[in-house]
Amino acid sequence: MKLDPRCALLLLLSYLIALASIQPGANRLLLTLCALPVVLLFLSPVPRAELLAQAAYVLPFSFAIAAVALLRGNTAQAVFFLLRSYISILAVLITTKLATTLELLRAMERLGAPRFLIVVCEFVIRYIEVLRKEADSMRLAALCRGAAQSKLIAASSLGMLFVRSLERSTGIHNAMLARGFNGSLPRAYPMQWRLADTVALAIGIAGIATLRWAA
């Protein structure tokens, strides 16, 4: 049974808070909390290797903080920072695979995130593919006229891509107005919080709190 995305987000938030509150040096506690997303990773129908690899993208950024600890000669603390950031990102990635991006955005909205911000994010996600097609067609048109350096084409086309994006956004806005758009996107599928979500949230938060504070 699939959890309401709001429940998944609240559990994720609780977990991240618990993880962030661990003091450097509490390695046993860190390892205990790290076990949660790892277990979830192996129990959930998600692409494990892909997520493990994607989570590693954070390492160059967290290495900047870990480097300070390394310079002070504190290798254990450096490893602590790296592991904590890696596991945090892994938990976020698992959540994004268990619900669609749009479901998560709507859950954020229902949890109080500014609606305007959510609507902008939704449109960006929906139209990235359209913009990619626009960029591809411009690149193809340039190549057909003898351009050879695709990177140079991409750079010089950027301004035109913005102009096209603006035209497209005006067209989309007009089409929305014509169908009665009044500034907020109506929701075709209202979210339904069930008893199972309440139970899962209670058990999840209690479990995380126990691991973090009672251990």
Place this chain on the structure above:
Amino acid sequence: MIRVRDLRYRYADSGPVLNGIDFDLKAGESTALLGSNGSGKTTFALHLNGILQGEGEVEVATIRVTTATLEEVRRKVGFVFQSSENQLFLPTVLEDVMFGLLNQGVPAEQARSRAMEMLERLHLASYANRNPFHLSAGEKRRAAIAGVLVMSPEVLILDEPTTFLDPPGIRELAAMLNQLPMAKLIITHDSRFAIDTTTRASFFDKGRILADGPTRDIIQRFDWF
């Protein structure tokens, strides 16, 4: 159904685009707007549901189009834009077709059932949960039309509806439009399509209507084949 008097409009970055348009459309009538690119056809049509508001009078079903009446006017005038990709912006075809109904305050369950009925009518029911971007050009066009028809407009405006359609797709669209009872305003460069779907035509040139009459006569008069 539509009454326009002395409509004038200019974009901020250009000269006048509409130079005093007088136009009438009766209930149930189908009219083609013909004329070269940049002659003002689309700009004119955008005034009919208040997306643009110029000088002069525009009335839809005796309601004067003003900022205060936009909501009511947009319930009566459905607009199918030239680019279906601009019109289809929600994650699934079904959600997109429901969009206008939800904006009108129709409850989600009722909106879903009306949207499904419309998709079935336009042979798109099997695409209800597909992403609109992954449809063919003809299917996108039908989905865009479904999103407007489901709102039961009294006037249907179609801007270049045959763009990107192959000949069978154009024939299918013409047959579908001919079955619809509401008044239709069709902006097109396709004279064959105009003859097949409309009884009357207005010929635009430099922001004016040069002539108005039976579609076939107008096409012949301006050699618009």
